[in-house]
Amino acid sequence: MIVCGALVVSPASSIYTPQELAGKLVALDYGNGTAYAGLLMLEGAMPREAVTTCAATVNSGERLAAVLRGDFEATVLQEPWITLAEKAGCRIVSSTFFHGTWVADPSLDSETYAAFLRAVTRAVRRINADKRRYVRYFVRDFPDHPGVQALRPEDFNLGRIQLKEPGPIPEHEARWAWEWMASWGLISGPFDASMQINRRVEERAHELAAATLAA
Amino acid sequence: MASMTMTIERVMAFNGLDVLVARDEGLFAEEGLDLRIVTLPPGEMRSTADGTLTRPLTNQGRLVDRGDAVMFQG
Numbered sequence: 001m002i003v004c005g006a007l008v009v010s011p012a013s014s015i016y017t018p019q020e021l022a023g024k025l026v027a028l029d030y031g032n033g034t035a036y037a038g039l040l041m042l043e044g045a046m047p048r049e050a051v052t053t054c055a056a057t058v059n060s061g062e063r064l065a066a067v068l069r070g071d072f073e074a075t076v077l078q079e080p081w082i083t084l085a086e087k088a089g090c091r092i093v094s095s096t097f098f099h100g101t102w103v104a105d106p107s108l109d110s111e112t113y114a115a116f117l118r119a120v121t122r123a124v125r126r127i128n129a130d131k132r133r134y135v136r137y138f139v140r141d142f143p144d145h146p147g148v149q150a151l152r153p154e155d156f157n158l159g160r161i162q163l164k165e166p167g168p169i170p171e172h173e174a175r176w177a178w179e180w181m182a183s184w185g186l187i188s189g190p191f192d193a194s195m196q197i198n199r200r201v202e203e204r205a206h207e208l209a210a211a212t213l214a215a
Numbered sequence: 216m217a218s219m220t221m222t223i224e225r226v227m228a229f230n231g232l233d234v235l236v237a238r239d240e241g242l243f244a245e246e247g248l249d250l251r252i253v254t255l256p257p258g259e260m261r262s263t264a265d266g267t268l269t270r271p272l273t274n275q276g277r278l279v280d281r282g283d284a285v286m287f288q289g
Contacts, residue, residue: 031271080229
């Protein structure tokens with residue numbers, strides 16, 4: 001699954017570009033992929049020392065409400081909150097995409113993972129054939145939020161909903177991510193691919209999955 | 216009849232639409248996989264608002280760490 005993250009400001013904000021967020025408070029749910037996507041977007045627009053963030057709830061609806069109240073200048077949202085923010089008049093000043101990466105316990109075997117990959121691959125094909133049919137899942141996740149429940153399938157920008165058939169993790173991308181996180185002090189030590197990726201299990205699982213899917 | 220079982224941490228549509236559709240449309244079952252999705256009890260959830268950039272308080276991976284799931288999406 002490819003995740004879309006968007007830097008969002010309130011309708012009343014004077015901010016129109018990510019560069020204008022230099023020195024402005026941006027709320028991030030530290031420890032989650034969306035927060036790191038936010039850091040990447042900010043870092044791409046300004047010197048690192050100008051990036052100003054604070055810890056915020058993982059609840060995207062609460063972060064959106066806080067932006068609308070003016071508690072902070074911006075936050076990073078995912079769907080369906082990006083769509084809801086736009087309906088509320090908020091502006092997207094930057095957006096990006098990133099892979100959701102599966103992290104597995106060493107006990108996971110290739111055969112079980114291959115079965116998982118085959119099912120997910122078939123689901124990706126079904127969704128990509130008719131994304132609009134499946135956007136209801138984004139609404140279903142938040143049954144108690146009236147704003148989300150009021151969203152209609154046609155409200156969603158399907159370009160923000162991207163799915164890719166699963167594949168092995170490219171080592172260079174894993175290395176870049178590790179080194180970038182280390183540069184922020186989020187992790188320490190040198191990157192060691194053999195410690196991060198069990199290639200034996202991963203490659204065998206993808207071989208098994210591909211063989212069946214091709215049959 | 217499923218011959219394999221796999222337990223993963225909760226996903227939502229934004230990061231796991233493919234998994235949720237595969238589950239709901241029986242694609243895991245067709246593969247002989249009994250996929251179970253588990254969630255931390257509300258009382259055990261930590262707030263990311265109490266963390267810091269370099270010492271975040273995330274809930275991702277906690278069920279894997281204690282052996283109640285084998286995979287999570289990071």
